[in-house]
Amino acid sequence: MKEKIILEAIGIKKRFGETVALQGVDINLYRGEIRGLVGENGSGKSTFSSIIAGIQKSFKGELIYKGKPYLPSNMVEALQNGIGMIVQEKGTIQNVTVAENIFLGELNKYGRFGLLNKKELYNKANQALDNIGITNIRADDMIQNLNMQNRKLIEIAKVVFKNPDILVIDETSTALSYEGRQILYKIIEDFKSRDKSVVLISHDLDELIEKCDTLTVLRDGKLIKHLNKAEFEEDYIKQLLVGRELEGDYYRSDYNHEVSSEVVLKVENLNKENDLNGVNLDLHKGEILGIGGLSHCGMHTLGKVIFGFENAEEGHVSIQGTKIIDEKTAMKAGLGYVSKDRDHEALSLNSSIRENISIVGLDIIKKHNLIFSKHEKAYVKEQVDIFNIKAQSMEQYVSGLSGGNKQKVVFAKWMGRNSDILVLDCPTRGVDIGVKQAMYQLIIKLKNEGKSFILISEELSELTGLVDRLLIMKDGKITKEFFRDKELSESDIINYMI
Amino acid sequence: MVERFTNKFSGLKRITNYSSWFGLIALISIYYIQMGESITAYSMGIIIEQAVIVAIVATGAIFIFSFGQFDISLGAATAVAAMVSVITYNRTESIFLMLLASILVGVSIGVIESILAVLLNLPVFVLTVAMLSILSSLVRVLLGGQSSISIPSDAVAAFDNVPFKLFILICYFLLCFFIFNYTKVGRESKFLGANPIAAKQSGVSNKKITIIAFILVGIGVGLAGFLTVIRAPMLGQTTAASLGLDVLVAIVFGGMPLSGGARSKISAAVVGAFSIVLLNQVLLSFGFSSGQNQIAKAILFLFVVFVATINYRKKILPR
Amino acid sequence: MNKCLNKIGLLVFSLLLIGLLAACNGDSDPQTNGVDNGANEEQDQGPTQKIGVQIYDATDSELIAFRRYYQDYIEDNYNVEFLFSDSLDTAEAERTSTENFINQGVAAIISFSDSDRMSVIQMTEDAGVYYAIGAGTLSDEQLDMLSDNEYFVGSIGPSLAEEEEVGYDMAKHYIEQGYTNFLLYAGGYPFVDMHLMRTHGMIRALEEVGVTYNAREDGQIGTFESDEYTINTVYGFPDDSGAFFGTVAERVNEPGLEVILTAGLGVEFFGTALAQSGQDIRMGTVASFEDAYYEGFSAGQVDYLAGKFSSSIGPIFAAVYNAINGDMEVVRNNGNPFRIDQGYWIATNVDEFNEMYEMSNSTENPAYTKELLDMVIKSENPDTDYDNFESFVQSYSFDEITNLQD
Ligand SMILES: Nc1ncnc2c1ncn2[C@@H]1O[C@H](COP(=O)(O)OP(=O)(O)OP(=O)(O)O)[C@@H](O)[C@H]1O
């Protein structure tokens, strides 16, 4: 296989100020190989892949690509040379069209006398979308009108359209729903069949084990081990990841679905154009209510409407008689909401961890209506410790955190507030298994203390593993209700989703 | 992990955070070297005199800037407040009522502006552009066809001294500093500037913050109107006309990011106001004429804005 | 990290900028000194005295001409340095400028700005800085209040009576030539005193020939009635709307118009309309001997000008120079500050204008040369006294000055 090496990374080191993100990583990537990259949050996966994709320039070590030393000066150049990356964070730009996003950085190709040749641009963009089988998004749509999954798909279309030799996919599947993932998997297989290479970053071990030929495990910026398909074994990989054995339960161990009859939140006849079509539900005290479905099923919108972040055209949400009209009333009534779109909606990237966590806890932090740094820091530190948020200090800007650690900040922000009801929309997106376990156990503990949850998720195992009751949504309607059961299988659920 | 809050990193950050202070100190040093023995109590007095009004309005304006908004009508609002206070004095001969009227006018303008912004759901900036022309016409109306209105200068002579003005500045600054750093409103307004959507999702009310910020800046405008009359008891069409721009320049010089957000700091107003006055004094001491002086300041301003927005612009590029 | 570098860069840059500008400025000094050929070595004893000059509009051509006279002629001939203010359009700006001048150690301030003059005079007295008014006058009441102010030197400029007379003379000039159709521009009537007085002068001249003037109750310019004369009026200043120039064009194009009489700003506001009308219309105005009027006269647009000449501010300098040399007594009017009228030069044809224009704009040989000024400066002419100074100032006409020069 030696002659088929496409990219050789030798002794890659990278620091961000005081943080050592990579400390000497060697990886050989072969043609036709699907290489998984795993590791805990902050272990350096994104950093490594962004180096080969030309996003990070200042690093130590050597890259040899197709037999020659290689140092791309930016993402566009790397892509032209055949290395494309779908980034973990949002990679689209607001307020412009889909087409402009797809051809960002090379718009001048379509310009004549400074004017864009729109027709050609749109045709090409539509072609790029068609290529990966997307028909519901068109070139002239504005980015801000698309949801997260669709934005990610545009990035995928953009990169794939350039037909790179190496495709890097950083933690993308968790941003996608079932259908989106199918598109992604098809692309991966297509790449392999054409003797091209894929680097796949994910925290979903099942996905990795199924799709990858080889796995590389990173921990704290160090290379731990390369694994061949023969060595793939879940518990072993977990152990390599965390550096110790994971103890205790991962999901819930009981299969009891009895909950209190007390209704804490009532959703009545919600209607919203394109998204919700007469949704009714009751949430009980101490219940974990799961909601699953495909990307257009309306479940993400439902979460937003319940929290008052978006308004329904008809119907209402109430908590013990109080109607929820906006986020403020929701929070007053004891509701919390973890949004799926963390970079855009849930976090302020250019604020510190402290500011992000304390913003919803100010009422708890304040003493005599005043906020003192001492109390605030104590409050935040508690959350940081519980979720093991990896950062230089709580004053570090969230933009400098790894994807999973950002997600931990979002989770911590709402957990610290001690809400009675939490609407969690993909709460474990991009979080490593160790922390995921901690989050699950915390949810279970709080449930047992009488708190209620609405868990909206694209990960079926998460739903089956945690919920008392699972609602399946399709076309804005609730189409099926399952109760917690040992026998409940993922394939049963998928049948009702599509 | 997070145990060591006081590591080198935060130390470095602290230094860069205070770079506008270094700028101020550098200016003070240059001024000192330049003027040598001719620095007197008088020199220091006029620096305070010339900075105080800008510093007060800028301090209030920090609130509006902190959540990423822009108010360009502050100069005109100050002029209106000053005019009303002159008229009030001429009717009542009471300094107290004059001060009260000025603050009342400042706050009313703020309330009207913010309520309109909230009701019409307009960007504050757009609204203040409209407000600027309304307030300028109001100034003309209040002048009633005269070229100037005034109060006898001995009426306010007792207040025309540095300690009094400094006292007002300090009181107002402390009020704002306190609200900005030790209350929910202050935290929320910074967060709102950093990411409006995330702020909304965290239960921060844009409307509430907007109204409170405008009331606070209204108090500042009122105080500034009063001090404007004390400083020059004769007001005309162009009174405080350059104040709006001076406030903007001061805030930028003081190290306040124009987009607001987490790096917003209230001290930027005072540091900035004193920096421009000192810069002006330094340039004068080098024998610059006022024209050259303006150009030098404009270049420096552009440069500061350029540097301050480098990071911002970088983010727009694909990563 | 990046941020840190940026900020340090900023600091370095600002310091560099200040240094650089300072360096440029440093360069220019030796140059001007170089121009001072040895002729005035005798004055180089003692430190150069600074005099602050406050102006209301740094772009005004008259003030630019004044500035040239001070900086290109007086500075070369006396051991003084003039510092000019910015455009001072508010009382606040005037105060700031006064503070800065005092802080810069000026010995005196000559003012062409009048936002809140009495406050400035108070400040200069407190600071021990001499103050003189370069154009304009004080009321009797104000003068009274200043009688025991040791630092207030005095004022030279057209009195309001003088302004009225200028308007009267100008209107009379045309009436006597038999013109009957006038357009009268009243400028900032009734808010700008000098425009008001000049307009009143014009009205008086018209009334003398039987025109009836109906004043308006609101104080604005009124209307005229007469069988023999036709008199239209325009007043105010241009604003953003452009309406002003529309009105001007309309009036200028009224059939039969013979003469435009303006209380100020003739060519500036009427030049374009006049050129476009293509008719034979004459214009009389009160302005100054500057390029716009040179062209106006050459083109036959303007044929009467009452104007200030650039060095008309020579005598006020002489007075201030005496004061800062410790010779205040020679410019004391019975121990009080002086107030002396100074009128305009009047050109009634292109030849006169050209002669005056040339002298007004010369920096080698201005109207008030050093020799002339020295006559009233005690350190140069120990025999001078107040009466001498007063009559010197009052002999302002072109002929009187040329006589003095000879
Ligand atoms: N722009 C940045 N500024 C400062 N530190 C950074 C920056 N980007 C990454 N880091 C740090 O580098 C380390 C590695 O981050 P990286 O994003 O590569 O992790 P990751 O393996 O992708 O984690 P995740 O699974 O959470 O996405 C982390 O400690 C992170 O805090």
Ligand SMILES: [Mg+2]
């Ligand atoms: Mg990552």
